[in-house]
Every structure is written in C-alpha cells, then in structure tokens.
Amino acid sequence: MISEPSQKYRPFPPVALSNRQWPSRTLTHAPVWCSVDLRDGNQALAVPMNVSQKLELFEALVRCGFKEIEVGFPAASNTEFAFMRRLIEDRRIPEDVTVQVLVQAREDLIERTVESLKGVRSAIIHLYNSTSPAQRRIVFGLEKPQIVEMARRGTQWIKDRLSQLSGSEVRLEYSPESFSATEVEFSLEVCEAVMDVWNPTPERKIILNLPDTVEVAMPNVYADQIEWFCTHLKRRDCAIISVHTHNDRGTGTAATELALLAGAERVEGTLFGNGERTGNLDVITVALNLYMHGIAPNLDFSDMHALLEVYERCTGMTVPARHPYAGELVFTAFSGSHQDAIRKGLAAWEKTGGRAVWDIPYLTIDPSDLGRKYQEVIRVNSQSGKGGVAYLLESEFGIELPKDMQREFGPLANDAVDALGREVTGAELKAMFWKEYVECLEPLQLQHFHADGTAGVFRCRASLIRDGVRLDVVGEGNGPIAAFVNALASSGVPAFEVTEYREHSLGSGTEASAISYIQVRGADGRRSWGAGVSTHIELASIHGVVSAVNRNLRSQR
Ligand code: KIV
Ligand code: ZN
Numbered sequence: 001m002i003s004e005p006s007q008k009y010r011p012f013p014p015v016a017l018s019n020r021q022w023p024s025r026t027l028t029h030a031p032v033w034c035s036v037d038l039r040d041g042n043q044a045l046a047v048p049m050n051v052s053q054k055l056e057l058f059e060a061l062v063r064c065g066f067k068e069i070e071v072g073f074p075a076a077s078n079t080e081f082a083f084m085r086r087l088i089e090d091r092r093i094p095e096d097v098t099v100q101v102l103v104q105a106r107e108d109l110i111e112r113t114v115e116s117l118k119g120v121r122s123a124i125i126h127l128y129n130s131t132s133p134a135q136r137r138i139v140f141g142l143e144k145p146q147i148v149e150m151a152r153r154g155t156q157w158i159k160d161r162l163s164q165l166s167g168s169e170v171r172l173e174y175s176p177e178s179f180s181a182t183e184v185e186f187s188l189e190v191c192e193a194v195m196d197v198w199n200p201t202p203e204r205k206i207i208l209n210l211p212d213t214v215e216v217a218m219p220n221v222y223a224d225q226i227e228w229f230c231t232h233l234k235r236r237d238c239a240i241i242s243v244h245t246h247n248d249r250g251t252g253t254a255a256t257e258l259a260l261l262a263g264a265e266r267v268e269g270t271l272f273g274n275g276e277r278t279g280n281l282d283v284i285t286v287a288l289n290l291y292m293h294g295i296a297p298n299l300d301f302s303d304m305h306a307l308l309e310v311y312e313r314c315t316g317m318t319v320p321a322r323h324p325y326a327g328e329l330v331f332t333a334f335s336g337s338h339q340d341a342i343r344k345g346l347a348a349w350e351k352t353g354g355r356a357v358w359d360i361p362y363l364t365i366d367p368s369d370l371g372r373k374y375q376e377v378i379r380v381n382s383q384s385g386k387g388g389v390a391y392l393l394e395s396e397f398g399i400e401l402p403k404d405m406q407r408e409f410g411p412l413a414n415d416a417v418d419a420l421g422r423e424v425t426g427a428e429l430k431a432m433f434w435k436e437y438v439e440c441l442e443p444l445q446l447q448h449f450h451a452d453g454t455a456g457v458f459r460c461r462a463s464l465i466r467d468g469v470r471l472d473v474v475g476e477g478n479g480p481i482a483a484f485v486n487a488l489a490s491s492g493v494p495a496f497e498v499t500e501y502r503e504h505s506l507g508s509g510t511e512a513s514a515i516s517y518i519q520v521r522g523a524d525g526r527r528s529w530g531a532g533v534s535t536h537i538e539l540a541s542i543h544g545v546v547s548a549v550n551r552n553l554r555s556q557r
Contacts, residue, residue, distance in 0.1 A: 012217035015184060015224035022223050022262040030290055030298045032266040033283055034068035034242070035061045038083075039102050041274040042072070044317055053314040054083050055092070060310045061271075065299045069082075070100040070126065070268070074116035075109035084116040093121065100124040100173065106155025114161045118335050122169040124207065127154045131190055132178035144186060148193045151176070155197040173207035173242065180212040180221075184228045192234060200238040207240045209268065212255050214277075215248035223258035231261035242266035243497055247278040253324075256281050257289065271311050272319045272326060285324045292365045301325070302442075306372040331367040333388070334423075338362050340387030380417060380424050386410025389429060396426035399433065402502050402517050405529045412436060437531035440547045442554075443467050444493070449542045453481040458483040464546070466493075480538050484545060487535075496520045496549060496557075499527060503541055506533065518546035520552050528552035 002008060042048050049057065054072070054166055061069050071087060072080040084101065087093050096261060099120065103113040117123050129150050136142055142150075151174065162170060174194045176187045191208050200206035212222050216389035222245070243264040245252040248286060251316060255274035256267055260280040269281030287297035301307060304326055308319055321329040333339045338361070358366055367373065380388050393399040401409060416432050417424050424432075444464050451460035457476065464471045475487025481498060489495055500519035505512050514537040519529045528551040532543025 003350055012221060015221060015228050017224045017228050020224060020227055022094060022227050022258060025261045026327060027257070027290060027293070027295065030287070030295060031264065032068065032240070032242075033287070033299060034070060034100060034266060034268045034285065035064075035270065036070040036244070036268050036280060037061060037270045037274060039070040039072050039100075040276065040280050041315065044274065044276045044403065045317070047316060048079070048462075049084050049314055051079060051086060053087065056310060057314045058087070058092070060307060060314075064271075064301065064307065066265075067096055068098050068100055068124065070097055070102060070124075073102045075103055075112035081112070081116050086209055088117075088119045088300055095121070095437035098122040098124055098169075100126050100129065102126045103154075105129045105150045105157075107157050108151075110154065110157045110161065112166050114158070117165055117168065117170075120165070120168045123165075124173050125158050126169045126173040126174035126175065126207075127151070127158060127194075128177045129154065130211075131176040131187060132181040133183070134181065135178055137546045144189075148190050151190050152193050152197050155194045159198065167470040171204070171207065172200075173209050174198075174385075175209040175211055177211060178213045179210040180225065181214060181216050184225050184232075187225075187472055188229060188232055188493035189253065191229075191239075195235060200235070202237045205238055205240050207242050207266065208443055209242040209244050209266075210259075210264075211268075212243070212245040212252070213248055215255065217253060218249075218252045219255040219258045223256040223262040226259045226264055235323055240265050242268060244268040245281045245438075247273060250278070252279070252281045253285050253289070254338065256286050271307065271314060272317070272323060272499070274311075274315055282324070284326060288325045288365065288370075291369075302369065302371055306371070306374065319552055320431075325365065325370065331363065331372050333362060334388070336388055336476070337346050339391060342390045343387055380413070380426075380429060387414045392426045393433060397430050398506055399430070399515065400502075400504060402500060402519075404500065404519065405517055408529050409433060409436065410471045427453075433531070437529065437547050437551070438533050438543075440530065441553075442550060444546050444550055444553075446543060446546045447485065449539060451538065453483070460484050462486055462542075481545060484542055488549070493518065493549065495523045498545065498548075500529075501541070503537065503543075503544075514540040516541040518548045520545070520548040522552045522556065526552060526555055528555055 020255045038054055072083055074081045074084045093099055101113055103109050103125065128141060131147055136147055158172060174191060176190050178180060179187050195206055196205055210226060232247045233239060238518055240311050241257040241264045243256055245255045267286060269283035271284060273282035284301055287299045290297045308326055312318055319326050321327045333342055341361035342363060349356055349360060351353035380392055389410050390401050393401060413429060413432055431479045444466055447463040447465060449462045451458050453459055456478045458480055459476050460480060462473050462484060471491055473491040474489035475483045475490060477483035477486045485498060498518060499521045503514055503516040519527055521527045528548050530544050530548025530551055532540045532547055534540040534543055
C-alpha cells in the first residue's frame with residue numbers, strides 16, 4: 001500500500017440530488033426477485049455447471065419461489081443453449097415462472113438467443129452494453145452517441161425477431177452495464193433511447209436494470225443514483241426499475257436495500273451471494289432481512305440446510321460459517337453471557353406458546369423458521385459460562401441442574417474443556433458430568449440399600465465398600481435419606497448433613513430413571529454436590545448422597 005492513496009485513487013463524485021426522499025422512507029413489501037444464479041453466478045465459477053447441475057439448481061430456485069430466473073446466456077456456449085432447450089422441451093418451466101436470458105447487443109448473438117427460446121411460454125430477453133466512461137474509452141473506444149446507437153440497434157434486432165416467438169410472451173430487460181460508474185444523465189439517455197425503440201406501455205413495461213456492476217461508492221450514492229434516475233425518467237409508468245448489485249466494497253446488501261427505498265421495484269441476485277469477484281447480492285439476506293421485520297419476502301427458505309446442500313454440490317462453492325442466516329455458526333453462541341441471555345429469552349418465548357413477537361437477545365430470527373434446531377443454538381467451549389453448560393445438559397439430556405450446582409459444575413467443565421482446547425458436544429459434557437458426580441465411587445461405594453417404615457419412622461440397612469473393605473450399616477430417621485445419613489454416622493464416616501435435595505425423572509417409559517442432586521455440608525462447613533441415577537427413585541437419592549459424601553471427603557484430603 002502507498003502512504004498517500006490520494007495520489008492513486010480518487011473519491012467518487014456525489015450525485016446532485018436535492019430534496020432526496022429515500023432516507024425518510026421505510027420498506028413495506030417485497031420486491032420482484034430475479035435469480036441470476038444460473039448466469040452471473042455460473043459464469044463466475046472455476047468450473048461452470050453442466051446441464052444436470054443447472055437443472056438441479058433451477059428446480060431448487062423454483063422451490064424457493066423465484067418467479068423470474070435468468071437461466072443463462074444461450075448464445076455463449078452449447079451447454080447454455082442446450083440447457084435452455086432442455087427446459088423448454090422437457091416442459092420443466094412451471095406456468096408461473098418466467099425464464100430470462102442474457103445477450104449482448106450483437107445481431108448474431110441475438111439471433112441465436114431467439115432461436116433458443118422457441119416454444120417458451122414466457123421469457124425476458126436481457127440486453128446489455130457497457131456505458132461507463134472507462135468502458136467507453138478503454139474497452140470500446142467509442143463516444144456517447146455510438147454507445148446509445150449500440151443499445152438502440154440491439155433493441156431493434158430483438159424487436160425485429162419477435163415474430164419468431166409469436167406464441168410466447170416476451171419482455172425486454174435492458175441494462176446499462178456499469179450503471180453505478182456511469183454519469184446518471186448518460187444512463188438515462190441510453191435507457192430512454194432503448195424505450196423509444198421498444199415502445200413499452202404501462203401494461204407492457206420494460207425492465208430497466210441499473211447494475212452496481214462494480215461497487216465504486218457507498219450505498220447511499222447508489223441510492224441517490226437510483227432516485228435520480230426514477231425521478232428523471234420520462235415514461236416512468238412504462239418501466240420496472242430493477243437493481244443488480246455486486247459486493248466489491250462489501251455493501252451489496254445495503255446498496256440493494258437503500259435502492260429499494262429509492263424507488264427500485266425488482267432485485268436481481270444469487271443464493272448465498274455467488275457471482276463475479278466478491279459476488280452478486282445475496283438474495284437470501286435481503287429477503288430474510290425483510291422477513292425479520294415482519295414483511296413477507298415471497299421466497300421460502302424453510303429448509304436452509306437442504307438448499308445449502310444443493311447449492312454447494314452444484315456450484316462447488318462453500319458457504320462461510322458466519323454467512324448471514326445460513327452459515328453453520330450463525331445460531332451458535334460461544335460467550336457465556338450470550339448463552340445465558342438466549343436461554344432466558346427462549347424460555348420466556350416458549351412460555352407464551354411461541355405466540356409472542358420474537359424478541360430474543362442475540363437471535364434476530366427464530367432458527368426453526370429456517371429449519372435449524374434450537375439445539376444448535378448453544379455449543380460449549382472454554383469461554384462458555386455455566387449457563388451454556390446447564391442449557392446443553394438440560395436441552396439435550398433433560399438434566400436440570402440446580403442453580404447452585406451449576407455454579408459448581410460450570411467452572412469444572414470449563415477447565416476440562418480448556419484442557420481439551422476445543423469445543424465440546426453435549427454428549428461430551430454429559431460424560432464429564434457423569435465422571436465428576438454420578439460415577440464418583442471412592443472412597444464409598446454403595447452395594448445394597450433397603451429401607452422401610454411408615455409415619456415418619458424409617459429404618460435402613462445398607463452395605464458399602466470403603467477403601468476395599470465391606471461395611472454393613474443400619475440407621476433410623478424420618479425418611480430413607482435421613483436413615484442412611486444416620487447409618488453412615490454410626491459407622492465412622494465423618495459427620496455431614498444434607499443441605500439441598502432435588503430429584504426428577506430422566507426420560508419416560510419403562511426405561512425411565514431418576515436423577516437426584518444432593519448437597520452435603522461436612523463438619524468443617526465445606527459444601528459439596530453429588531448426583532445419583534437409578535431406575536429406582538429411592539436408590540437414586542441414596543446414590544446421590546454417597547456421591548456428595550465422596551466428593552466432600554475428597555475435598556478434605
Ligand atoms: O453486473 C452486471 O452489470 C451484469 C449485467 C450483465 C447486468 O451482470
Ligand atoms: Zn452482474
């Protein structure tokens with residue numbers, strides 16, 4: 001990099017737009033969407049899709065609900081031409097879907113494109129030529145009038161061939177390519193020249209697509225360009241204003257959203273933002289941004305995982321883990337405070353039976369709306385707090401740790417995860433919990449327990465192994481636990497008292513077991529938690545006492 005970038009680069013000139021309206025508008029409805037996955041997306045792949053991959057992706061796009069799909073550039077290659085023919089001849093285009101094809105303003109290419117469309121029910125022919133000063137000067141070596149003439153001629157060549165498509169409904173889309181880098185007055189001049197040739201009406205509108213071919217300015221500048229264009233276009237009622245943003249400065253989504261405020265009615269883009277260089281606009285992001293504001297996007301991403309799978313298989317691209325709405329980690333919280341807030345938010349929302357307005361900290365959208373699972377919300381690494389650990393044990397295994405026990409087990413789990421140096425699964429956490437509490441069998445190991453009694457007087461008999469030696473004890477109390485505590489006290493186990501006790505069932509049916517959480521306090525005041533599991537409810541609590549006593553005795557060593 002150079003120390004004085006102004007010697008090499010220059011700022012983008014602002015658009016002279018007084019009284020701009022877009023900043024005070026809000027979005028209230030979805031635009032018309034057009035997928036360009038099979039053209040702009042495909043042309044940017046190291047290995048372009050073959051016909052069967054394009055067919056598979058086309059079907060996925062239809063399932064999402066796209067009604068306009070740019071299927072390719074039929075004059076560019078045999079594969080593209082064959083794909084168009086296959087769609088038509090195999091009757092794969094649903095009644096309510098219009099296919100779009102791209103073509104440059106060259107007569108031979110237009111001829112071949114029209115050929116590819118024969119028999120189609122409804123199609124958009126998308127004509128484009130570059131209009132920016134750099135393209136005029138460097139690429140074409142042409143002046144403005146010749147560029148206008150190029151667009152006009154291309155339109156006429158299409159018009160002349162409409163009779164070949166007499167049974168089809170054909171619309172024209174014109175793109176002044178590099179619109180964002182073109183003087184707005186000149187873009188307008190070219191588009192109006194095209195309109196003069198095509199002669200659209202309010203009933204048979206032309207699509208004027210104003211691409212942010214390369215992002216050269218901030219999104220507010222693009223919005224100004226769109227508003228300027230919309231307010232200066234003479235026959236505004238005869239045109240649908242479409243936008244097509246790329247993502248060179250990382251603001252393709254913002255540019256599209258501001259352009260919609262500025263008057264655009266139609267949006268072109270791709271799934272997950274595939275496309276030239278940094279990609280095209282990710283339609284999914286804009287659609288779900290609308291959805292999370294309560295606006296029906298008219299596109300369905302209920303099975304994001306399946307869509308992602310088709311996309312990755314067909315294009316060979318991968319979706320980054322943090323990609324908005326779709327990435328593997330977007331419904332994952334690593335920070336303890338985030339996990340805690342999400343857990344509380346989900347619990348409060350579930351209490352309303354899912355009828356309340358979605359307002360969960362850190363989650364802009366309900367993952368289940370996209371076919372993602374709540375279980376994916378929280379995973380545990382060494383940064384996670386006790387809340388995340390407890391959430392995972394509860395949501396995956398129904399283990400409802402008492403609050404105070406969470407405070408004890410949370411740091412123990414974090415240390416263990418830290419030592420592993422990676423994130424752990426719920427099953428691994430459960431194994432840690434089992435090892436620490438349920439399988440804490442030293443120095444005391446319960447062999448046998450039996451208690452009976454009524455009206456507040458219970459007697460018990462128990463056998464234990466202590467340091468390899470069998471210990472038979474008897475005791476009495478107002479319940480089985482009290483009788484067991486008494487039995488241990490009378491046989492030389494250091495005195496302790498039970499300070500907390502909770503029990504619940506784990507699972508249901510005949511295989512169901514119970515889990516107890518017991519806290520004991522030793523003579524020195526030290527408190528320890530234990531846990532016991534058994535298919536027999538009484539035994540679960542006795543095992544819990546043994547576990548707590550063992551942990552307390554160990555902590556004294
Ligand atoms: O980005 C662009 O300008 C294009 C045009 C062909 C519309 O893809
Ligand atoms: Zn493009």
